[in-house]
Amino acid sequence: MHVSSSDGAPKGIVKASFNQVSKRFGTGPESVLALEPISLDIAENAFVCLVGPSGCGKSTLLNILAGFETATSGQVMMDGLPVSGPDARRGVVFQQGALFTWMSVQDNVAFGPLATGKSPTEAASIAAHYLEMVGLTSFARRYPYELSGGMQQRVGIARALANDPQILLMDEPFAALDAQTRELLQEEIKHIWQDTRKTVLWITHSIEEALFLATDIVVMTARPGRIKARLTPQFALSRDPAVVTGTEFVRMKSDIFGMLREEALTAQRQEVMR
Ligand SMILES: Nc1ncnc2c1ncn2[C@@H]1O[C@H](COP(=O)(O)OP(=O)(O)O)[C@@H](O)[C@H]1O
Ligand SMILES: [Mg+2]
Incomplete structure (x- = not known):
């Protein structure tokens, strides 16, 4: 040490x-x-x-x-x-999700890649990759309000990572x-x-x-x-x-x-x- x-x-x-x-x-x-x-x-x-x-x-x-x-x-x-x-x-994650409440989990994570010019197909595959990393593949179609606090933070982390x-x-x-x-x-x-x-x-x-x-x-x-x-x-x-x-x-x-x-x-x- x-x-x-x-x-x-x-x-x-x-x-x-x-x-x-x-x-x-x-x-x-x-x-x-x-x-x-x-x-x-x-x-x-x-x-x-x-x-x-x-x-x-x-x-x-x-x-x-x-x-x-x-x-x-x-x-x-x-x-x-x-x-x-x-x-x-620089990817930032705060104490509370700051997720887009009107977007599905998948769309929340794909948002960054789309915004930086990735094609919808590419953005979707990036989102799928990071959602798998945080164990939320089966929640991709859900909305933030349907998730627990821990799951919302995982989405936040996936969303930050998706911007690489x-x-x-x-x-x-x-x-x-x-x-x-x-x-x-x-x-x-x-x-x-x-x-x-x-x-x-x-x-x-x-x-x-x-x-x-x-x-x-x-x-x-x-x-x-x-x-x-x-x-x-x-x-x-x-x-x-x-x-x-x-x-x-x-x-x-x-x-x-x-x-x-x-x-x-x-x-x-x-x-x-x-
Ligand atoms: N926008 C601001 N305007 C005035 N004072 C602020 C502002 N942001 C933080 N402070 C003050 O600066 C100090 C440090 O705040 P902060 O960085 O939030 O501390 P920590 O995250 O360690 O709890 C605190 O005394 C806080 O009141
Ligand atoms: Mg603080």
Whole structure:
């Protein structure tokens, strides 16, 4: 395990990078400094999990890379080019589906490929491929309202993958799901990542989820968000669901728990003082 208090240059090709990126919302005395200058490299094929107390700027960081927000200072790059707005090369999945309610599951997933000029036949075959990957082939003709929350998130993941993005940006994608569904989907997403090795930036509140999935865990401080620690757990390539009971897993879980608790207490004090 490697832990560093700062950025720690990852091995391999850098897929995306934050270079001294800060974010302030608003101006004047009422403004909020959400992120202190942060530098972070995301290596190609990595599965990077961001964890940190509520309000520490995780979504802000992800949204800046997505191109939904602009940084107040610093630079965000993907594949060596500055990020200047949303782009199909970055696939985003939110906490709740954001599916097109009036379209079938199949059409939701085929939407992106069609929009980028694929023929209807091609788009349908791409959709079929990704729906199979997330185990929803038999639900292709259904509508989102006919699906459970877990199934809707699977459609969201299939829809993001169907655009063949260079990086997947996922903001607490499983947060609204019950514990059992969540565990099953964690296994599923792990297998998808193992098979595709898509670069992923993933936000979660669950330490266990981060340890189970990530090649890199970035622990953030309370607002204004900074990087408190970067860890490189070794469980992402395992196919054994029981890794979560291993000694090293449990030890790292307790380390991260300690770090997050400290930051959550700081965040709480900030709330009280406001
Ligand atoms: N559009 C916005 N306008 C003003 N403040 C914002 C906006 N978005 C986020 N913030 C503030 O920035 C901080 C970080 O928010 P966010 O990135 O959503 O945190 P997290 O995802 O870690 O919970 C919070 O204090 C939040 O209130
Ligand atoms: Mg958030």
